[in-house]
């Protein structure tokens with residue numbers, strides 16, 4: 306009816322939209338960093354909770370308190386900034402609406418004065434005008450939650466779109482008669498994701514069923530990495546790991562993992578009972594009887610302390626197994642790996658926390674139990690290594706020697722050095 310005032314709408318709606326857009330675009334990065342700061346606070350807290358004993362032992366409480374306070378302070382400051390911007394939105398919107406209303410009345414009054422417009426039309430126009438701006442306001446309120454939601458959505462999709470590094474192949478191989486356990490590494494090289502130096506280079510070795518292979522090498526030489534490649538916790542970056550002549554990447558992952566018993570360097574026990582932890586090692590679908598559990602415990606030299614506990618197999622295990630000694634934990638981890646009677650045993654420094662006597666006893670019973678299986682042991686003790694059929698010396702990610710203890714003593718300088726250092730310390734202890 307009267308289009309003369311419509312231009313006000315054309316001015317005020319864009320002004321409202323542009324202000325809001327400006328504020329929202331300011332808030333987006335703030336929210337993004339806020340999520341990261343929330344991460345940081347959680348990380349610091351987790352660190353401190355799991356390392357609380359270390360913190361106390363080193364009297365670092367003030368330092369840790371300050372570290373947490375710092376993370377917390379940064380978060381609250383960022384939250385405040387975000388809040389300020391958010392708070393700015395409401396007054397900006399109200400201001401625009403009210404100024405526009407005043408302008409409508411002002412210009413409308415002028416038009417009425419000059420006889421171009423009726424008072425009724427002005428009132429009607431004002432009502433519609435406010436309604437339109439209210440709708441914009443509603444949209445803005447929705448917009449206020451948008452930045453935060455957008456950042457959260459980004460992070461969720463980040464997690465959802467993460468692909469596992471180790472995936473089953475398209476056409477997995479399943480061996481109906483099970484796995485014999487011939488382990489072969491063919492010119493394997495490996496680099497951790499994100500690292501620029503390869504950890505392992507050009508490693509070739511062969512381990513047959515019924516034999517024991519010892520891996521020897523200084524700390525950080527890549528032994529644990531080698532072990533985790535065999536059970537496919539990582540995929541090789543060059544060459545191939547073969548089990549029974551088939552690339553481990555072609556196996557059905559379930560079958561591969563149930564053919565291998567791993568005792569990791571840092572065995573983790575789950576909260577629950579000893580029996581729970583032992584059944585954890587069972588192959589899918591395997592029923593474990595109490596008799597089998599006791600047998601595995603006996604083999605691993607863990608029967609004694611479980612028997613003497615009044616709960617027996619129901620002996621409680623705290624999270625991470627903190628209510629056990631390091632050696633007891635290792636022995637339970639060994640028992641857990643033995644319960645499924647795998648074709649390949651991987652012991653990553655699994656005897657390190659045991660005294661020499663217990664170590665010898667366990668290895669003796671293991672030798673009978675694992676007579677048919679392929680055993681690969683990462684070892685630091687000469688006594689373990691002498692008993693092995695085959696010794697591989699790893700240095701700085703390369704194989705520098707392979708053979709038996711005797712042949713290596715005759716040929717491999719790195720091994721001679723290693724053996725010397727051990728017999729030296731033994732000699733010092735044994736001399737009258």
Ligand SMILES: Nc1ncnc2c1ncn2[C@@H]1O[C@H](COP(=O)(O)OP(=O)(O)OP(=O)(O)O)[C@@H](O)[C@H]1O
Nearest residue numbers: 497500504522523524525526527528529530531570
């Ligand atoms: N998850 C990882 N990400 C990146 N680098 C790693 C990772 N794990 C190990 N490394 C690096 O790989 C190298 C070899 O580590 P590895 O654990 O295999 O040594 P190791 O021979 O088992 O030593 P140790 O005798 O002390 O157990 C080290 O230099 C280490 O820094």
Ligand SMILES: [Mg+2]
Nearest residue numbers: 528529570654
């Ligand atoms: Mg290691």
